[in-house]
Amino acid sequence: MFRSTSLRLAGLYTAVFAISVVILGAVTLLSIRHALSEQFDARIRAESAALVQEYRSEGLTGVVEAVHERDQTPGSLEFGVQGPAGEPLAGRLAGARAAIGWSALRVAGTGEQEPIRLLSVALPGGRKLLVGDDEERIEALDGAVLRGFGLAFIGVVVLGVAGGYALSRDVHRRLAAISGTAEAIIDGDLARRVPVRGSDDDLDRLAATFNRMLDRIAALMESLKQVSSDIAHDLRTPLTRLRQRLEAGLADPQDRGAALEGGLADLDAILETFAGLLRIAQIESGARRAGFRPCNLQTIARTVVDAFAPSAEEAGQRLRLAGDGPAPVDGDVELLTQMLVNLVENALRHAGPGAEIVVEAACRGQAVTLAVADNGPGVPEPERERLFDRFYRLERSRSTAGSGLGLALVAAVARLHGAEVRLLDAAPGLEACVTFPAPA
CATH class of the missing domain: 3.30.450 (Beta-Lactamase)
Structure with missing residues (x-):
């Protein structure tokens, strides 16, 4: 001390x-x-x-x-x-x-x-x-003045030494708590947190920030473990299927061509999964933030709707754009387009035949929202937040194409732009709503 x-x-x-x-x-x-x-x-x-x-x-x-x-x-x-x-x-x-x-x-x-x-x-x-x-x-x-100031001098020195020692002891104890927490985390105790007094002073704010950082690190570590487990689980099926097809091709030369074609399809699916993971990692690193520019979500929404409307019509669905006012945000146009494409593809894939999908970009108060709503079967409320986890899929959706990374990429793009993404009940159906902060 x-x-x-x-x-x-x-x-x-x-x-x-x-x-x-x-x-x-x-x-x-x-x-x-x-x-x-x-x-x-x-x-x-x-x-x-x-x-x-x-x-x-x-x-x-x-x-x-x-x-x-x-x-x-x-x-x-x-x-x-x-x-x-x-x-x-x-x-x-x-x-x-x-x-x-x-x-x-x-x-x-x-x-x-x-x-x-x-x-x-x-x-x-x-x-x-x-x-x-x-x-x-x-x-x-x-002499009287000298004696008075002499006593004041002694008082200042005594109080300064005593107060400095007390202050240093208190600060030292609190910094030791932060240091001890860091040492415990280094030793593997990721659940350890810095004690907060509730005085809202600078050390309390430092401790609260430190704890939020630790919570974020713990969440990332948990996510990393979950991703590792999900990768092992989700890639085991295509790899097993690839091995079986290769074995079948070796056993029967007449099936070799079909086995190679199926193997290539499985490899493409595996490569697509890894490409999605790498893209999410790149977005979460924040490297794309340097490319932010003023853009209009209404223009992006119109482009995506025009591109997917024909395929939706062929599938017996209807895709339309609601609203025509400007929706300005600061962001990466390519990433925002990819986010909306994922939301539209997810709605087209799971809303079912005859469904109507509505895309809307609008200013609401001090925020800008981008919403994709459908009148399909919807998603149970307890499972909505889990849909943003990597590789998570509903049981009824496991038979459809996809790797379970679409909404995870949507969440990553939203976090990069400081936006909040939520899945809401459209009664009937599901609405994916992304709320952006108003541009500076």
């Missing part, structure tokens, strides 16, 4: 705040000292001007009496009056030696030398007036 990034960041922030407190304390101390010095100087100048005025109106006697009165007042300034030769006349500062103007000196106080801020003013007749104030009050205030 002591090597964790969170603890280092907490330490860095604590150092920054501590330095900020030091800088703030220095600026505050200097500002207070400057303000107090200006107040002291203003008070000294005011008293000095008042005594000079007293000297002009009352003479030396009046100034001496005024100084004696002020000396008796608690909290007043320090004063001194000197004669022409510098001899002390009145006041505690009368014996100080200072030039005209501002100066700083120390005078004897109660037990130690006291710092004095002094203003010397020349009086008529060669005399001198001295007015000063004790700077110990400024120093005492400086």
